[in-house]
Amino acid sequence: MEQMYDSKMKELGYNQLVCDIFANWEDVKDEILPPDRKQGTGNGTVHVFLGAADSELRKEFPAYYENVSNGEDTAVGAVKVKHYFLATNVLSMLGYICRYYFEKNTDFNNIAKSILQQLDDATDESGLLATESFFKLSTGSSKLRPYFKQFDEKGVFHKIIRPLLLPDSSYKISLFKNEEGEYAALWLIGFNYLSNFEADSNDKYTKNEVRRSELPLQQIFYGAPGTGKSHKIKDDVDVKIANEKNLVFRTTFHPDSDYSTFVGAYKPTMRPVPNQYKAVAGKDEEITYSFVPQAFLQAYVAAWNNPGEKVFLVIEEINRGNCAQIFGDLFQLLDRDDNGNSEYPIKADMDLVKYLKGKDEYGQEVLNNKDGIKNDKLRIPSNLYIWATMNTSDQSLFPIDSAFKRRWDWVYMPISDAKKNYVIEIDNDQYDWWSFLTSINTIIESTTHSEDKKLGFFFAKAKDCRITAETFVSKVIFYLWNDVFKDNESNHKAFKDDDGEMLAFHKFFHEDGSVNTNVVIKFLQDLEVYPFVVPDDGTSAPSTTVPNAKRQRDNSRYSVNGTDGLNKAQMTREAFRLYIDTHTEADAQAIAQAWNGLGLKDYVRHLVETEEEFNTRTKDSSDPNKRATEFGLSNGEKIYLSTQFGIGNIGRFIDAVNNAGWNIHIDKQA
Numbered sequence: 001m002e003q004m005y006d007s008k009m010k011e012l013g014y015n016q017l018v019c020d021i022f023a024n025w026e027d028v029k030d031e032i033l034p035p036d037r038k039q040g041t042g043n044g045t046v047h048v049f050l051g052a053a054d055s056e057l058r059k060e061f062p063a064y065y066e067n068v069s070n071g072e073d074t075a076v077g078a079v080k081v082k083h084y085f086l087a088t089n090v091l092s093m094l095g096y097i098c099r100y101y102f103e104k105n106t107d108f109n110n111i112a113k114s115i116l117q118q119l120d121d122a123t124d125e126s127g128l129l130a131t132e133s134f135f136k137l138s139t140g141s142s143k144l145r146p147y148f149k150q151f152d153e154k155g156v157f158h159k160i161i162r163p164l165l166l167p168d169s170s171y172k173i174s175l176f177k178n179e180e181g182e183y184a185a186l187w188l189i190g191f192n193y194l195s196n197f198e199a200d201s202n203d204k205y206t207k208n209e210v211r212r213s214e215l216p217l218q219q220i221f222y223g224a225p226g227t228g229k230s231h232k233i234k235d236d237v238d239v240k241i242a243n244e245k246n247l248v249f250r251t252t253f254h255p256d257s258d259y260s261t262f263v264g265a266y267k268p269t270m271r272p273v274p275n276q277y278k279a280v281a282g283k284d285e286e287i288t289y290s291f292v293p294q295a296f297l298q299a300y301v302a303a304w305n306n307p308g309e310k311v312f313l314v315i316e317e318i319n320r321g322n323c324a325q326i327f328g329d330l331f332q333l334l335d336r337d338d339n340g341n342s343e344y345p346i347k348a349d350m351d352l353v354k355y356l357k358g359k360d361e362y363g364q365e366v367l368n369n370k371d372g373i374k375n376d377k378l379r380i381p382s383n384l385y386i387w388a389t390m391n392t393s394d395q396s397l398f399p400i401d402s403a404f405k406r407r408w409d410w411v412y413m414p415i416s417d418a419k420k421n422y423v424i425e426i427d428n429d430q431y432d433w434w435s436f437l438t439s440i441n442t443i444i445e446s447t448t449h450s451e452d453k454k455l456g457f458f459f460a461k462a463k464d465c466r467i468t469a470e471t472f473v474s475k476v477i478f479y480l481w482n483d484v485f486k487d488n489e490s491n492h493k494a495f496k497d498d499d500g501e502m503l504a505f506h507k508f509f510h511e512d513g514s515v516n517t518n519v520v521i522k523f524l525q526d527l528e529v530y531p532f533v534v535p536d537d538g539t540s541a542p543s544t545t546v547p548n549a550k551r552q553r554d555n556s557r558y559s560v561n562g563t564d565g566l567n568k569a570q571m572t573r574e575a576f577r578l579y580i581d582t583h584t585e586a587d588a589q590a591i592a593q594a595w596n597g598l599g600l601k602d603y604v605r606h607l608v609e610t611e612e613e614f615n616t617r618t619k620d621s622s623d624p625n626k627r628a629t630e631f632g633l634s635n636g637e638k639i640y641l642s643t644q645f646g647i648g649n650i651g652r653f654i655d656a657v658n659n660a661g662w663n664i665h666i667d668k669q670a
Contacts, residue, residue: 006174009084011126014176014184019056021185025170025192026052033165046162048148050135053175057146060175061135068137068144079135081148081175082184085161087123090115091237093164093189100166111163118159120237131155135183148185164189215310215385216409217336220318222390223413224451226459229389230316232413238310238385247302247311251295253321259328264293266351271361291355296330301356303384304372311384318388323404333380334407340382348378392452415441418457424524425466427517428646429531431524433457433467439527443492444484453484464602469515473508477523481505494526532646557669558654564669568645571666573629575657576608576641578664580631588637598656603649604642611638 006017030038032046050057058065064077094115101108122129133151137144151157170192177183215238221229233239242248251262269290293301299313324331333342348356356373360366367373372381380386388408390400415437422433434457441454460467460475482505485495489502497503508519524530557564558571566574576595583591588610595608606617606628614628628640645653654666 008086008126008128009174009176009184009186012084012128012184013178014182015179016177018060018175018177018183019053021050021053021056021173021175022171023174025172025190027192028165028167028169028171032162033167034162037165037167046151046157048173050146050148054146057135065137065144068139074137074139078137079183081133081135082182083131083133083148083151083157084184084186085129085156085189087119087127087129087237089187089189090119090129090160090164093169096166096191097164115160115163116237118156122156122160129156129160131157131161133157161187161189168193216387217340217382217384218334218386218407219409219411220388220390221411221413222392224415224454224456225391226456227413227415228418228456228458229391229413231458232411233314233387233389239312239314239387242310242312245306245309247306247309248314249295249299249302249312250314250316252316253318253323253326255321257321257326259326260294262294262296262326263328263330264291264297264352264355266290267292290361291351293355297352297355299384299386300372300378300380301366303381304367304369307369307381307383309383313384313386315386315388317391319390319400323400327404330378331404331407333378334386336380336382342379345375345377345379348373348376352378413456415454415456420457420465422457422462422465422467423532424469424472426469426472426520426524428644429521430466430646431529431531433460433462436524436527436529439529440480443490443494443527447488447490448484455479469517469520473515473520477505477508477520492526494523559667559669561663561665568650569643572645572653573641575664575666576631579662580633580639582663584634587635588633588639591633591639598660600649600652600656603652605644606640607642609640609642611640614638614640 009015029049032048061077061079064079067077068074094112097115098108098112101111119129124130131152132155133148136147136149138147168191170190172188172190173185175183175185221232223229239248266289268287269292271288271290272285295313295315299311303311327334329346332344332346335343337343353373353376356367357370358366372378417434423430424433424436425431437455437457437459444454445451455476459479460471489495495503497507503519503523508516508523510516556568558566558568560566560571560574561578563574579595580591583594586594592608592610592613598607600607606613609617609628627643629643631639631641633639654668657664658666
């Protein structure tokens, strides 16, 4: 199959191609099609016949073939297979489904809406959808026949893929496996008569027509700070597509925003002096007054000039400006008819008429489609979408009246864990960010009797899912002390110092300005937020740790090549020392390259550094130990090993070193 799709599988760890089951387009069999698209009878059983690859599959699964040939039940030894589909491929096919129903004069809105909703829920960060089936043999004929059978009835194939298939659809399938012997199939769905069909097809039905009836024309995403409102807009499939075509226009409202900063106005600008006057003027440019369009007008023109495309005007913090003043008479255009066009056009002022009927600085017509200023009137076309965000903690700045509100759809963004494992990292310990949010938001609500001041999951920016002590104090603690509890004091013990007095903000810092982590730790533990601990089974990977359990001292001991009784820090240093002693010919750069190639970058920051890298990182650091241990090499160079090992990453360190082939073996003793 195409190389770009092979690389997708390698990213997932399936680095061995078993075979192309269908290297060329294979017609979809009738039994897979939904009932309303079947040409024959069929019993509706969903299975994919793999006869074209039978010889290759026999080589891959010889024991299974032999056992079934000898009368063994086909369920014994059947191989579980994971199936992957590309979300962009689904979007392409969705266009053809809409056309199929359109030509039959059948409404396709509900089908498209259902598939798109399922697609939003099922697509992962890599743009893939996944489900499972079994590779099984059938004995119902004179010879064994290979199939994919028993697809997950609640999975992607039944909910998304099958509804996309048409009588003239085809597919390509390749089978891969990983180092653990697990199998996965990658699909590309298309048509055998379209040799150049691409997974990200620009078919007009896909990107211009499919979602119009489902997509809100005007909507405001609202919620507490950090709930992902802007991210929600940015991550929308249609916005992504429009952004690639420079059809997304953004603006942010603030107290000084007005009609001219939103729509446009005459401003002094520089323009070239005509050649015949340069000698007299004595300069190449001169100041002139020109009409300068702003976000609304830029989006308005783009929508009229690109009638087959979705154009987005995104307004951040819509309630931080005076909407009545900013929109002015444009307010009337927000009433849309059933087709999505402005129901009540407004008379444009002469500056706008002149600009829209004129030419731009390059001599091109501003509006290709003169309907955009027909009879000197403005009307928003159906392909212009106006989306906005509103932070509820700021809703008192400029209240939005009910007449304005009712012209928008409102989408509440609740506070949730966002299915991301963010941690607060304090002195090499990790505290669960979601546990902190749950605790502090409960106090905020009970103290302020409002949800407006609560913290959303993305309130603090994390790097590699880690929120540093510095970020936590400067952003989170500062917000709590300055905005939430400044006028609403809480009697919770977390807000008291050791003497029982109100905890002052400055106590979160040392005199030199560095963060006082002891105060941060006390604050978290008073909120009953504790470091991760190792569960009873002794495992230590982050995915198996238990968040928000009370701190337990880690007294684990390790041995390295027979040297017993080492704690975590001693063990890591001993392993590193052994490597240096057995690689005397290696310089600092080579050693750093070898250790940083262990794949621990996401779990241990600055694992191994050369002296230059260490000095660069710690140049402005106030941390006395610099988070690293220094080692000397026989050639006089220095090299540094990180000290940032804890129960959340030590297991990965041990596995990586043991499997590196360096004759260094680490055992956990107790």
